[in-house]
Amino acid sequence: MRLQGQVAWITGAAQGLGEALAYRLAQEGCTGLALSDIQAEKLAAVAHALQAQHPHCHAVAIPCDICREEAVVRTAKQIAQQFGRLDILIANAGVIHSAELTEMSLEQWQWQIDVNLTGYFLCAREAAKLMKPQGKGVIIQINSKSGLKGSYKNCAYAASKFGGIGLTQSIAMDLAPYGIRVNAVCPGNLLDSPMWQGTLFEQYARKWGLPEDAIRRYYEAQVPLGRGCAYDDVANLVVFLASDEASYITGEAYRVAGGQL
Numbered sequence: 001m002r003l004q005g006q007v008a009w010i011t012g013a014a015q016g017l018g019e020a021l022a023y024r025l026a027q028e029g030c031t032g033l034a035l036s037d038i039q040a041e042k043l044a045a046v047a048h049a050l051q052a053q054h055p056h057c058h059a060v061a062i063p064c065d066i067c068r069e070e071a072v073v074r075t076a077k078q079i080a081q082q083f084g085r086l087d088i089l090i091a092n093a094g095v096i097h098s099a100e101l102t103e104m105s106l107e108q109w110q111w112q113i114d115v116n117l118t119g120y121f122l123c124a125r126e127a128a129k130l131m132k133p134q135g136k137g138v139i140i141q142i143n144s145k146s147g148l149k150g151s152y153k154n155c156a157y158a159a160s161k162f163g164g165i166g167l168t169q170s171i172a173m174d175l176a177p178y179g180i181r182v183n184a185v186c187p188g189n190l191l192d193s194p195m196w197q198g199t200l201f202e203q204y205a206r207k208w209g210l211p212e213d214a215i216r217r218y219y220e221a222q223v224p225l226g227r228g229c230a231y232d233d234v235a236n237l238v239v240f241l242a243s244d245e246a247s248y249i250t251g252e253a254y255r256v257a258g259g260q261l
């Protein structure tokens, strides 16, 4: 219960890591959760199920495309009306499309920059407007190990995530005088997430002409600790960074990747 009584906003919360983080934040004592995503129906179901499992936590589904400025502004306004404050932003929503440079269309490039970088900027900006008068707040971006090292056939994703690190470091300086800390968490491959199960295994299997289980074994073998990243591996660090135990930590990007560089 390290986040007792706190209000958090999680983007991309309809599935995958965002959904898992929502449950973990409720377990850690958050009493208010604003959950955003573009998948409105799935998001409502997550908020409903979470609320049923954790009655102490008021979970509100706020459908929001983080690339649309007016939608992000409206969401922050709704959070202020509903909860009266915001303690934690988890900027988690992200997208990936794998392609070699000469096969990457401008649309695919722009989509990843829009969601992964501009979306993070808009949410951080609006969250900071709520946090500044409080003199306290925490912003955590879910980045990627691809935000710290280039990624094969993932130039747009890596560029957007590298940009997220620059944004994190810079706004950490802007917001430090207001008691707001900003950090990035850089997970390794979450091999059981919908991102891999629904998209990447299939894309890589097709490109390399291999079965999907061979692709999985290939990725596991690249991790010194020998397995894919789990939601809890990420959540453990997110909870620490969101808590007062991390009160002297800002502007950092931490890898959670089983030793994989």
Ligand SMILES: NC(=O)c1ccc[n+]([C@@H]2O[C@H](COP(=O)([O-])OP(=O)(O)OC[C@H]3O[C@@H](n4cnc5c(N)ncnc54)[C@H](O)[C@@H]3O)[C@@H](O)[C@H]2O)c1
Residues within 6 Å of the ligand: 011, 012, 013, 014, 015, 016, 017, 018, 036, 037, 038, 039, 064, 065, 066, 067, 092, 093, 094, 095, 115, 119, 142, 143, 144, 145, 186, 187, 188, 189, 190, 191, 193, 194, 195, 196
């Ligand atoms: N899956 C991995 O292996 C992995 C590894 C490292 C980092 N990450 C990062 O973790 C985060 C979560 O990834 P995930 O694996 O849970 O992916 P996911 O695809 O399961 O979930 C991402 C969520 O973001 C939502 N989303 C997409 N575009 C949006 C938009 N414009 N506005 C609002 N919501 C939007 C999607 O609807 C989805 O629910 C991402 O930032 C991703 O880059 C994932």
